[in-house]
Each structure stands twice: as C-alpha cells, then as structure tokens.
Amino acid sequence: GPARVWLDGRRERAALDRRLFGSFVEHLGRCVYTGIFEPGHPAADEHGFRRDVEELVDELGVTLVRYPGGNFVSGYRWEDGIGPREERPRRLDLAWRSVETNQVGTDDFLGWAERNRLAPMMAVNLGTRGVQAAADLVEYCNLPAGTHWSDLRRQHGRDAPYDVRLWCLGNEMDGPWQIGAKTATDYGRLAAEAGKAMKLVDPTLELVACGSSNHTMPTFGFWESEVLEHAWDVVDHISMHAYYEEVDGDRRSFLASGADMDSFIDGVAATIDAVAARKHSSKRIGIAFDEWNVWYQRRFNDEGLPRITEAGRLLEDDYSALDAVVVGDLLISLLNHADRVRIACQAQLVNVIAPIRTEANGGAWRQPTFHPFAAVTAAARGVVLATEVECATVATDRYGEVPTVTAAATLDPEAGAWSVFLTNRSASPTAVHLEQRGLPTAHRLSARTLTADASSVSDTVFTAADVSPGPGGALSVVLPAESWTVLEASCDAVDAA
Numbered sequence: 001g002p003a004r005v006w007l008d009g010r011r012e013r014a015a016l017d018r019r020l021f022g023s024f025v026e027h028l029g030r031c032v033y034t035g036i037f038e039p040g041h042p043a044a045d046e047h048g049f050r051r052d053v054e055e056l057v058d059e060l061g062v063t064l065v066r067y068p069g070g071n072f073v074s075g076y077r078w079e080d081g082i083g084p085r086e087e088r089p090r091r092l093d094l095a096w097r098s099v100e101t102n103q104v105g106t107d108d109f110l111g112w113a114e115r116n117r118l119a120p121m122m123a124v125n126l127g128t129r130g131v132q133a134a135a136d137l138v139e140y141c142n143l144p145a146g147t148h149w150s151d152l153r154r155q156h157g158r159d160a161p162y163d164v165r166l167w168c169l170g171n172e173m174d175g176p177w178q179i180g181a182k183t184a185t186d187y188g189r190l191a192a193e194a195g196k197a198m199k200l201v202d203p204t205l206e207l208v209a210c211g212s213s214n215h216t217m218p219t220f221g222f223w224e225s226e227v228l229e230h231a232w233d234v235v236d237h238i239s240m241h242a243y244y245e246e247v248d249g250d251r252r253s254f255l256a257s258g259a260d261m262d263s264f265i266d267g268v269a270a271t272i273d274a275v276a277a278r279k280h281s282s283k284r285i286g287i288a289f290d291e292w293n294v295w296y297q298r299r300f301n302d303e304g305l306p307r308i309t310e311a312g313r314l315l316e317d318d319y320s321a322l323d324a325v326v327v328g329d330l331l332i333s334l335l336n337h338a339d340r341v342r343i344a345c346q347a348q349l350v351n352v353i354a355p356i357r358t359e360a361n362g363g364a365w366r367q368p369t370f371h372p373f374a375a376v377t378a379a380a381r382g383v384v385l386a387t388e389v390e391c392a393t394v395a396t397d398r399y400g401e402v403p404t405v406t407a408a409a410t411l412d413p414e415a416g417a418w419s420v421f422l423t424n425r426s427a428s429p430t431a432v433h434l435e436q437r438g439l440p441t442a443h444r445l446s447a448r449t450l451t452a453d454a455s456s457v458s459d460t461v462f463t464a465a466d467v468s469p470g471p472g473g474a475l476s477v478v479l480p481a482e483s484w485t486v487l488e489a490s491c492d493a494v495d496a497a
C-alpha cells in the first residue's frame with residue numbers, strides 16, 4: 001500500500017528557530033577571496049564585496065553565517081585582520097597551507113554580514129591562543145567605548161558595537177589535524193575559562209562548545225560528556241559536524257545519510273541529557289549543528305598535502321542532482337530535531353563545498369544543492385510539527401534498514417499556511433497519502449519535486465509534483481524515485497473570501 005504521513009496541526013515539535021538556516025564562511029580556498037570579496041570585480045561594491053554573490057545569498061535565504069573558521073581559526077591572530085589594509089600582514093595559514101593576506105578581517109566580515117542582514121556567529125582561536133585573545137576580540141566587537149579594544153574599533157571607523165551574540169569556543173578541538181588539538185579534559189577546562197572571560201566582557205553572549213568533529217571519532221560520546229562536565233555552567237550549545245558522500249558507488253547508503261544524521265543527533269541529545277541528570281541541572285543545552293553538508297572528502301584527502309597557494313582552488317566540489325536530494329533530506333532531519341538543534345550551518349557558502357560558485361572576474365551561479373536549501377528557507381515558517389511516517393524500509397550497507405520516505409512539516413498559524421517536505425529514498429516511485437488533522441484548509445497548493453536522475457544542473461530545478469485529492473480529505477502524492485519534494489499549502493484571506 002501507499003506510505004502514510006500523518007500531519008497534526010496541534011502536535012508541535014518546536015517553534016522554528018530560523019538560525020537553523022545558517023551557513024559558513026571560512027578563510028579557506030576561494031570562499032572569502034574571489035568568493036564573497038573581490039575588489040575590482042565589476043559587481044563589487046565600495047567595500048570590495050560582490051553584489052552578485054550577495055543577491056544569491058539573499059535568494060538562498062541564509063539567516064546566519066559562521067566565521068572565520070573552521071580549521072583556519074585554530075591558528076588565526078584576529079588582530080592581523082583589523083586596521084588599514086596596507087598594514088595587514090601576509091601570514092602562512094597552516095590549516096590549509098595557504099597565504100592569508102588578511103585583506104578581509106573582523107570589521108570587513110561583520111560589516112558585510114550587517115549589510116546583508118545576516119546574524120554573525122564568530123569563532124575564537126582555542127588552538128594556538130586562549131582566554132585573553134578571546135576576551136579581547138569580544139571587547140573589540142561588543143563594547144561601546146572607553147577601553148583599549150573598543151576605542152581601537154572606533155578608530156578604525158566603526159562607532160557602534162557590532163553586538164555579536166553567538167560565539168564558537170574554538171573548532172574541532174578533538175581532531176588530530178587541528179592546530180593545537182586538545183584532550184577532552186584540557187579542552188573542557190579551556191572552554192570553561194575562555195567562556196567565563198568572554199561572558200565577563202559581555203554577559204549576553206551565547207556560547208557554543210566544540211562537540212566531536214564527527215561521530216566516527218574514537219572519543220565520540222566521551223568527548224561531549226567530558227567537555228560538558230567542565231563547561232556546563234558557561235556554555236549554551238554544543239556543536240555537531242557531519243559530512244556525507246557516496247562511497248564506492250553505494251548510492252543507497254548515501255541516500256540514507258539523513259537516517260545517520262537522525263541517530264547522530266539523538267546520540268548527542270542523549271549525552272546532553274545524561275550530563276544534565278548527573279548534575280541535577282535543569283539547564284537546556286542546545287545543539288549547534290554548525291557544519292553539515294555533502295562533501296566528497298575522500299577525493300580531497302587523496303590529493304594529500306596541498307602546495308602553498310593564495311586563494312587556491314580548495315574543496316571546490318561540483319554537486320549533482322543526487323547530492324541535492326541528499327541535502328534536502330538532511331534538512332528534513334534538522335527540521336525534525338528543531339526541539340534540540342537550534343542552530344545549523346551548511347558548510348560552506350561560496351566555492352568551498354558550497355551551494356554558490358564564482359569565478360574570479362567572472363560570474364556567480366547556483367549549484368544543484370542550492371535549490372532544496374532555498375526551497376526550505378522560503379517554505380518553512382512558524383512551528384515544526386511532529387510528523388509521523390508509516391512506510392516500507394530499504395536495506396542499506398552502512399545504516400541497516402532505513403525508512404524509504406521521510407517527511408517534515410511546518411505550520412504558520414497566523415498566515416494559515418503549512419508546508420511539507422518529503423524525500424523518497426527508494427529506487428522506485430512511491431505513492432504517499434498525507435493524512436491531515438487540525439490544519440487550515442488549503443485554498444492554494446503548490447508541489448515541486450527534484451529528482452536525482454537529472455543529468456545537468458539546469459535539470460535539477462523543480463518540476464511540478466503529482467498531487468491529487470485522496471480519501472477523507474487526504475492528499476495523495478506520487479514521489480518519483482530518489483526525489484525530494486516540497487508541498488506548500490496556503491489559505492490566504494483573499495482566497496477564503
């Protein structure tokens with residue numbers, strides 16, 4: 001029989017925190033230089049930032065941007081990136097073996113974010129630096145005036161504080177590749193002390209401690225528990241990172257990446273709960289899934305140590321329609337965990353494993369993975385509903401039996417609009433009945449689908465999905481094989497009258 005998706009307007013999972021639709025700009029390859037920033041480009045504004053890229057970022061619907069790394073931040077001296085550009089040093093960045101010209105730094109990035117209405121999520125260096133440099137950076141960004149760093153910011157032409165709320169306490173500090181990697185105990189203590197100092201500068205900060213770099217790390221679980229043991233009182237979120245790729249042609253497992261993301265989130269949430277129970281604490285530590293995406297990491301690792309370049313072509317993955325379907329399914333997983341995951345960043349924004357690509361002195365364009373992200377930011381509003389799916393399973397080599405169909409739904413009670421996002425992981429078309437209860441009557445329905453078999457980039461743009469009325473007010477949708485679908489229902493007053 002058909003798969004069934006149960007939608008109930010009265011069963012809320014969580015209010016939708018729009019910080020779930022974040023992205024990431026790292027000083028890596030061409031994300032910053034010839035990505036968002038290219039003075040002299042015909043589309044550059046007076047600050048040197050590309051307007052053509054800004055238009056695509058706006059269309060993508062990104063709400064928040066993490067900066068400046070990533071692995072890069074663990075060797076970064078933030079003071080190099082402020083003040084007159086001609087005086088900024090050219091440094092060797094060890095994370096990506098690149099020459100960092102520092103032509104973009106804190107003021108440049110925060111100005112760009114502000115002009116584009118993007119909330120910044122800043123990271124401090126807890127690899128080669130520590131408490132003092134972190135507190136100084138908060139002072140530079142957030143204190144109004146009258147102290148060394150705040151006055152220096154004003155001297156550099158920025159009077160008003162930037163008011164950066166969200167801060168990452170380092171990056172992937174468990175990773176052996178990280179410059180200044182630490183043990184869980186050493187990092188937990190450092191995060192607690194750096195966080196304490198940062199909150200003494202500005203008590204309104206929201207702090208994110210590093211979780212494991214990925215859940216295949218040998219210390220996964222122990223790491224989260226130990227870090228939270230030390231930093232519980234000072235941090236507000238713990239991070240998660242996950243990248244997926246098709247390995248050795250195992251398409252079925254790749255299409256099930258969202259199932260892996262589901263269990264990864266459940267595992268971290270359970271670890272948070274275990275620490276809370278042990279500490280008799282009612283504090284709710286959130287999850288910041290601040291790096292997630294499809295990344296053909298094996299290809300990158302096979303290339304070995306990169307030779308030293310300046311704004312070289314690093315991690316410039318070309319995505320397919322299949323990757324777009326997986327990205328859509330990962331977004332469904334994030335939405336369905338909106339009660340725990342309040343912040344998420346697709347890594348990254350431009351050129352580096354990114355939905356947007358550019359050429360120096362050339363154009364800017366969308367990759368296939370752009371489309372599901374833009375569709376979700378446009379259609380997901382209000383609250384995330386607790387959706388139930390009843391369907392067959394598909395056997396995968398990596399993740400065992402996983403559901404063939406996944407679904408997430410949001411409801412905007414004020415606008416009377418609701419949206420459903422659906423993936424069909426199966427290699428055959430699947431009929432789905434959407435059984436609804438307590439949802440506003442839809443006067444207008446739009447349903448679009450993208451399929452993994454599209455061969456070229458332009459083919460991945462949505463086609464109309466096959467929806468028809470089913471029994472008892474239900475809707476019937478046929479999901480093509482290996483596809484991702486967005487269904488939007490609205491009942492605006494004009495239509496209702």
Ligand code: AHR
Nearest residue numbers: 026070071072171172347
């Ligand atoms: O996003 C690319 C890299 O992946 C980041 O620098 C690092 O944090 C992660 O390993």
